[in-house]
Amino acid sequence: MLSIKQLTYFLAVAEELHFGRAAERLDIAQPPLSRQIKQLETELSVILFNRGRSAITLTQAGERLMLRSKSILAQLADTQLEVRRLGQGAEGRLRIGFVGSATYGILPNIIKSFRANYPDVNLSLIPMNNAGLHRALVSRELDIAFARPALKDSEFVTRPLIEEPLIAAVPDHVSPGAGNTLDLSTLGDTNLILYPEFPRPSYADVVLDFCAQQGIDTARRIWTMDLQTALSLVAIGEGICIVPKSVGTSQRNGLRFHQIEPALGHTALSVNYRLDEQGLHIQNFIRIAQSVSRKIR
The missing domain is CATH 3.40.190.290 (D-Maltodextrin-Binding Protein; domain 2)
Structure with a gap:
């Protein structure tokens, strides 16, 4: 089952299209990030990124997961905000x-x-x-x-x-x-x-x-x-x-x-x-x- 951490790591790489910049954005080292993405691809049995010598691009599966990840993480953020406001008595x-x-x-x-x-x-x-x-x-x-x-x-x-x-x-x-x-x-x-x-x-x-x-x-x-x-x-x-x-x-x-x-x-x-x-x-x-x-x- 996909975790929030995996989706967050994947989305950072998908938006940056660069493992180094994505790792910096996530404030982690690049090797652990690369391992997380590889593990995600193994669990899903798909290739999410075309890895070239000078650049990486998303595969069709990667593009679809990127769209879904944005939606899922946005809904999660909205849910957290709603629950927090309910707990605070604001809603x-x-x-x-x-x-x-x-x-x-x-x-x-x-x-x-x-x-x-x-x-x-x-x-x-x-x-x-x-x-x-x-x-x-x-x-x-x-x-x-x-x-x-x-x-x-x-x-x-x-x-x-x-x-x-x-x-x-x-x-x-x-x-x-x-x-x-x-x-x-x-x-x-x-x-x-x-x-x-x-x-x-x-x-x-x-x-x-x-x-x-x-x-x-x-x-x-x-x-x-x-x-x-x-x-x-x-x-x-x-x-x-x-x-x-x-x-x-x-x-x-x-x-x-x-x-x-x-x-x-x-x-x-x-x-x-x-x-x-x-x-x-x-x-x-x-x-x-x-x-x-x-x-x-």
Whole structure:
């Protein structure tokens, strides 16, 4: 089987058409180079060079091997570069899962910063609820997961990013109280729109627990699967929805966002990855995510 060393030696002689110059280029003595070429010809059972008194030329077999050698060595060099850049985190792919509310807050800034620093890393962005994020991290279908508040698993590393108060998304015809705040205990028979419906427990249970602590009646419930659908139901007057404060930074027709008074509670966003994940591009992403979160806090 041909070796990289043999191809390198052969290509030097084929391009120089002179054993002395080829040996100098390779920084070896001429006799060992001549022996290597002779051994190569013996292994292949061909003559690669026409050896004249004053010059050497390539045979047809030599010309073909020269073309192939250039291609093989070029591919090898490209492969080494690609593997090195992957190892350095400069190239590759990251599969990122996220809860829907993350797109209203810190996540876009993290993605923008990462792309600015590592433009050749391909990002796959996949919205999921916490249960889907957990399952996908376990099965290695995701590399990184943005969860609210966190994914609990001994095999995961969780890095807190930001904590924010809960606010109310209400139909635009609902009048807030003093100071543009909303007292949930005064809403009477208004529906509480919750998400996701399953699997449970979920973000919805966090909201229900906070309401129970303050004695707020949540008997009238409308369940849906995601934040976007919940906001759409609010906009058409079906009820109110409790959301992270960052969701209120994006205005939407048919609804308004109000601070809750007395305060209902806080929710946190975290970035999660597998404990056994040592990929440098993942570590780079986590580092940038934490840096962005420190600037926003």
